[in-house]
Each structure stands twice: as structure tokens, then as C-alpha cells.
Amino acid sequence: MRTAIVTGAAMGNGYGAALKLCEKGCAVMLFDMSEEVFATEEKLKAMGYEAKGFLxxxxxxxxxxxxxxxVVKLYGGVDILxxxxxxxxxxxxxxxxxxxxxxxLNVNIKGTWNVTKAVVPYMRQKGWGRVVIMSSVTGSMVCDKGYSAYAITKAGLLGLMRSLAREYAEYGITVNAVCPGFILTPNVRRSAARTSPDAPEKVLDGIAAGVPMxxxxxxxxxxxxxxxLASDEAGYITGTSNVxxxxxxxxxTNVMGV
Structure with missing residues (x-):
């Protein structure tokens, strides 16, 4: 059984990653600064998976x-981050x-730096590892008004990803980025509710109308x-940005603006 750490795992894309890694047979360590992480731990355990929450x-x-x-004391190392x-x-x-x-900068860049630096030595010792970095299409490929601070960090993560991919390839460690677009996370739902408290679904429908799917x-x-990207099947994929x-x-053209 491989051991995985997922940060920001209490909800949203972090929960999605934790769930799918559990389904692949991993023991998944849930890192989050919210107490909600323990509810997520219990939810995954109730499904029969091995998961543990950490504040x-x-x-x-x-x-x-x-x-x-x-995590290392409990499981002997870390295979996936x-x-x-x-x-x-x-x-x-x-x-x-x-x-x-x-x-x-502190959360998106330094936080990713801190966790990766703590984990990579164990992967290098084992001669196998998978690091996945959550970037975004925002900043790295497209951007709207108001995203300057966020955009600079998400674009910067791609530079870190490529550097790490090159540095650790010889140790059997792959490093790749995932770049989501519009994903229906709890944060997106809350943002829609703030934008239109009386009709948040209308906001979400408007966003969806501009997406080809x-x-x-x-x-x-x-x-x-x-x-x-964390699997054996992806062993020859490293240094990539996956939209x-x-x-x-x-x-x-912007479909919503035509």
C-alpha cells in the first residue's frame, strides 16, 4: 500500500484527490488547517478506506x-504528494x-515549497515518488481582472514544478502540475452566493454557458x-502542465460575450 499526503484535503479538489487516491488503494494522509479535516477522515473511513487527518x-x-x-513514523515514508x-x-x-x-505567496508558493521539501527526501531514499502540484489556468495561461496576486503564485508554481521535475527525474520521482479551469467546489458555490444571494445557481449556469462542455x-x-499522475502508468510523464x-x-471568442 502506498502512502499519500494531500494538502487542503478537507474539501473541494483536495477531497477529490484524496477520494480517488483512496480508490486506488492508497493510505491517504489528509493535511488541512481546518477541523473539517477530521469529518473528511471519518467520511472516507466510513467508505472502507484508510485515511488519517492532520491539522x-x-x-x-x-x-x-x-x-x-x-506520517513517516506510522507508515515508514511518503510515496505520493x-x-x-x-x-x-x-x-x-x-x-x-x-x-x-x-x-x-506564503500559502500558494511557500506552503507548497515547505511540504515538498519535507517529503522529497523520503521519496529519493526509496527511489520512487510522485509529486502533483495544483496550479491553475488562471495566471499561467489566462487571467481576468482582480487576480494579480493569485495569478503570480499559480504561474510561479509551474516554474517550481519544472525545476523539481528536472532535479529529481534520476531518482524515479515525477513532478507534474494540474491546471483546473471552472470546477464546482464549495468555494465556487460560496462565491456565486456572494455574487447573487438570491440566485446563485443562475451565476453558476452563466459560467457553465461559456464552457464548451x-x-x-x-x-x-x-x-x-x-x-x-500519481500512478505507475504515468511513470514516464514529468514536468508537464495538465489542463x-x-x-x-x-x-x-468568448461565447458569453458574443
Whole structure:
């Protein structure tokens, strides 16, 4: 049985990745700074899977090292890491202060750095490992107003991914990125409710109308891509950015704006 760590695993794409890795027979360690992670642990256990929740603040190196050390004591190492935890707070560039910029950098970049640095030595010792980094189409490929702080971090993660892929290829470790488009996560639902408290589904339907597949993706679909990249079958894939967006990057014109 392989041991996987998924960060930001309490809900959304993190839960989707945890579920799909469980389905592949992994023991999945759920890292999150929310107490909700323990409800997710119980949910997966009720399905018959091996899962364990950890309260972990990925921006805190000590917190990360403590959690990873506990995983290693319990399971002897770490085989798979899905760096999913991330934040997004919208503000136009001139309204983005240093505090908001640092918030994104600390979680999205430094958090991913901290967990990967704690885990990779165990993979290198074993001569096998899979690292999946959750980037986004936003920032790396497309962008809308208000995403400057978020975009810089998600684009930066692709640079980190490629660097790690090159550095660790000889040790049997692959490093790849997943770049979601519009995915129906709890955060997206909350955002729709804030935009239109009386008709959040209308907001979601409007987004879906602009996607060639006419729907939003699911966390489980994102999780399935993560699980594939973490599999033996993906052993010759490294240093890649994998878009999962229902074809949203394809149209030359914005369907909603035509």
C-alpha cells in the first residue's frame, strides 16, 4: 500500500484527490488547517478506506515537519504528494497591498515549497515518488481582472514544478502540475452566493454557458487526474502542465460575450 499526503484535503479538489487516491488503494494522509479535516477522515473511513487527518498549517515549517514526521513514523515514508492547498482573494492591482500579496505567496508558493521539501527526501531514499502540484489556468495561461496576486503564485508554481521535475527525474520521482479551469467546489458555490444571494445557481449556469462542455468540472474529475499522475502508468510523464477545463481555453471568442 502506498502512502499519500494531500494538502487542503478537507474539501473541494483536495477531497477529490484524496477520494480517488483512496480508490486506488492508497493510505491517504489528509493535511488541512481546518477541523473539517477530521469529518473528511471519518467520511472516507466510513467508505472502507484508510485515511488519517492532520491539522497542519503549510505556511509553518515546524507544523509541516511535525506532521510529515508523524506520517513517516506510522507508515515508514511518503510515496505520493498532492500539493493542493491554496488561497484566492480577489482585488484589483492598485488595491492589492503587501499583506494580501504575502498571503498568497506564503500559502500558494511557500506552503507548497515547505511540504515538498519535507517529503522529497523520503521519496529519493526509496527511489520512487510522485509529486502533483495544483496550479491553475488562471495566471499561467489566462487571467481576468482582480487576480494579480493569485495569478503570480499559480504561474510561479509551474516554474517550481519544472525545476523539481528536472532535479529529481534520476531518482524515479515525477513532478507534474494540474491546471483546473471552472470546477464546482464549495468555494465556487460560496462565491456565486456572494455574487447573487438570491440566485446563485443562475451565476453558476452563466459560467457553465461559456464552457464548451456546458458544465463545470467536479472535484472528483480533478482528483482522478491527480491519481493518474500519481500512478505507475504515468511513470514516464514529468514536468508537464495538465489542463482540466472542459475545453474552456479552446474558443477564440468568448461565447458569453458574443
Amino acid at each position: 497542519c498549517n503549510i505556511t509553518d515549517k515546524v507544523s509541516v515537519e511535525k506532521a510529515v514526521d508523524e 498532492v500539493n493542493n492547498a491554496g488561497v484566492a482573494r480577489l482585488a484589483e492591482f492598485e488595491d492589492t497591498d503587501d499583506e494580501l500579496l504575502d498571503f498568497h 456546458k458544465r463545470l468540472g467536479t472535484p472528483e474529475e480533478v482528483g482522478a487526474l491527480c491519481a493518474f 482540466i477545463d472542459g475545453g474552456n481555453l479552446i474558443p477564440e
